[in-house]
Amino acid sequence: MSRFTAAVRELNSFCGASFVLDFRLVHFETRPYHPILCRLWWMKMAARAQRGPPCSVAGEAYVPAMSKATCGKKKQVARRGAPAGIIDEEAYERIYKRIKKKRSRVVTVHEKQDIVLLQAYLRLEEAKKRAKSPGRKSKVDFSQTVAAMLRRSKPTCVAAWKAAQQEEDQSEADTSGPRGHKHTRFRRTKQLQIALREWLFERNLTRQHTAAKDVVQFLIERGQLPRTCNSTRTSAAAALRSVQRYIATLGWVRGTAPGCKTYREREHIVLLRDAYVLKMTSAVKERRIVYMDESYINHLHTCHHDSLYDPTETRDRPVFRNKARRYCFIAAVVSSDPIVPEAARQPHEKAMLLPETVHILEGGKQTKDYHGMFDTQYFVEWMHKLLASLEQRNIHNTIIVMDNAAYHKTKPKDTPKHSTNKADMLAACERYGLPIDPRVSKATLWAALRHYIKEHVKPIVVSMAEEAGHEVLFSPPHYSDLQPMELVWAYIKGRVGRQYPLHTTFHDVKERFKKAFDELPSPIVEGCIGTACKQLERLKEQLEQLEEVDDYAADSESENFETDPSSDESSASDEEEAEEDVQVEEEEEGNPLSVASYAHMDS
Numbered sequence: 001m002s003r004f005t006a007a008v009r010e011l012n013s014f015c016g017a018s019f020v021l022d023f024r025l026v027h028f029e030t031r032p033y034h035p036i037l038c039r040l041w042w043m044k045m046a047a048r049a050q051r052g053p054p055c056s057v058a059g060e061a062y063v064p065a066m067s068k069a070t071c072g073k074k075k076q077v078a079r080r081g082a083p084a085g086i087i088d089e090e091a092y093e094r095i096y097k098r099i100k101k102k103r104s105r106v107v108t109v110h111e112k113q114d115i116v117l118l119q120a121y122l123r124l125e126e127a128k129k130r131a132k133s134p135g136r137k138s139k140v141d142f143s144q145t146v147a148a149m150l151r152r153s154k155p156t157c158v159a160a161w162k163a164a165q166q167e168e169d170q171s172e173a174d175t176s177g178p179r180g181h182k183h184t185r186f187r188r189t190k191q192l193q194i195a196l197r198e199w200l201f202e203r204n205l206t207r208q209h210t211a212a213k214d215v216v217q218f219l220i221e222r223g224q225l226p227r228t229c230n231s232t233r234t235s236a237a238a239a240l241r242s243v244q245r246y247i248a249t250l251g252w253v254r255g256t257a258p259g260c261k262t263y264r265e266r267e268h269i270v271l272l273r274d275a276y277v278l279k280m281t282s283a284v285k286e287r288r289i290v291y292m293d294e295s296y297i298n299h300l301h302t303c304h305h306d307s308l309y310d311p312t313e314t315r316d317r318p319v320f321r322n323k324a325r326r327y328c329f330i331a332a333v334v335s336s337d338p339i340v341p342e343a344a345r346q347p348h349e350k351a352m353l354l355p356e357t358v359h360i361l362e363g364g365k366q367t368k369d370y371h372g373m374f375d376t377q378y379f380v381e382w383m384h385k386l387l388a389s390l391e392q393r394n395i396h397n398t399i400i401v402m403d404n405a406a407y408h409k410t411k412p413k414d415t416p417k418h419s420t421n422k423a424d425m426l427a428a429c430e431r432y433g434l435p436i437d438p439r440v441s442k443a444t445l446w447a448a449l450r451h452y453i454k455e456h457v458k459p460i461v462v463s464m465a466e467e468a469g470h471e472v473l474f475s476p477p478h479y480s481d482l483q484p485m486e487l488v489w490a491y492i493k494g495r496v497g498r499q500y501p502l503h504t505t506f507h508d509v510k511e512r513f514k515k516a517f518d519e520l521p522s523p524i525v526e527g528c529i530g531t532a533c534k535q536l537e538r539l540k541e542q543l544e545q546l547e548e549v550d551d552y553a554a555d556s557e558s559e560n561f562e563t564d565p566s567s568d569e570s571s572a573s574d575e576e577e578a579e580e581d582v583q584v585e586e587e588e589e590g591n592p593l594s595v596a597s598y599a600h601m602d603s
Helices: 002-015 035-050 089-102 109-132 142-150 154-165 190-205 212-222 233-250 267-283 376-392 422-432 442-456 460-467 485-497 506-518 522-562 572-577
Strands: 289-298 326-334 359-362 399-402 471-474
Touching: 109 142, 109 154, 142 154, 190 212, 212 233, 267 399, 267 471, 267 522, 289 376, 289 485, 326 376, 326 485, 326 506, 326 522, 359 506, 376 460, 422 442, 460 471, 485 506, 485 522
Parallel strands: 289 399, 399 471
Antiparallel strands: 289 326, 326 359
């Protein structure tokens, strides 16, 4: 049925509405295909070709000319006046290309029978026309007409009709030639295709140049090809050509892959992210969390993106620059007590801004990142204010979340550095209890010290928090959506920016900023923290799903490698064909794909 319906679709697309050919054409006595079924097939193909239902020439809505039929009844009442489906050459070519990809290149016995039936019908119709209007008629090349309709060669149609006239059975086409199936040198299984896709993807990630010879080596390592296939020049050429044919069937192409490039996180960032998610998902349900952060605001900062304007206004409006003098500020918020029920929480048990931690300072002439306005000494003094504020409110055993700024992780002053002289390094080793031979070089000495300092020497603020009964947790880089302070900054800046008129002074910005901090309500802080916690839960679910996918892929890969692959032996004809030289391409090793640095987002 599928082969014949393909012929019917081609036939109708060729004839269109200008040919006196109805869908009853395929309703032969010997192959009784129902006209309604044929019409449905045509409607489906026309809709695919035109991306919508076919229309008439005048453009009015098209109603398919289907015959009303009832199962078991021979009587059919055809609808009158319905125009036939019309397509253009472009739609016809799309239909033909789609069918050409699916049908076999070798003409089967059933297709030859359909060719004979189609020729017989056309000859019969031509005989009826000549009987109705006798006279000299032009010669009709029926084989050429059928060949054009079905997009087959004319000799094939002629041979099929001659065999039918001689009452011979249609023979199967010879599949031993170029159009037939060939013996492959290795089994082209679905498992092999999946393994090749994963192997190519990993090579693309590591930017390794890949050619057909690399695929040959991959198949040899998997056991799909014998290791002796590269023993001689002719066998290597035969194996390479076989792999090139297989690559063509897979649809692989050479060049640069289209689409946008993605960036993968570095391994140490992935470890920091996983540790943070694991720690915080359980901590937010048991302990109060303190979030702190720094940010800035420009003198000309506005938030008028939602302001009304007249789109028909044609008069020029000035464009104001957004960069000017700026204020830098730092603050901290604390979450509500998760142990106390929401209805029974007292004001000091709810989420709030810690007003003692709010500090606004002028940015000065610093033109780089606003973090340059802060240093270790300033932050240590601010940390004392934060711990005192928590102690004043009787808040203990909290987790203080901060980002990875350099002054957040400053070690004590007596901690040796790379530039420290060797004598001080040896003294530090004695102080830390590290058994080091004094005769070793300074580089060896620093390597041992650096590892110990990284693992055992804590930053200043971490030691301060632990002495006060708190814990410091550094948020992972590039995950600002897990920091609720970013949402708090967005609320504060939006409130200040909406009050900006043209005559706003730098001092006015600071006063409005202070007022916005003073009037920051607890529900807003609670909402910002809740949004960050929801994002944390979603991230945890995504990571768990990724782990399940990785486990499934690992299991599938192990099953593929456990399978004993068997390869077909190469034929003698393949060895005789390998006479041309094989051009060996040089491999180019690339560096791993690096992760692009992300800019810090304030809101």
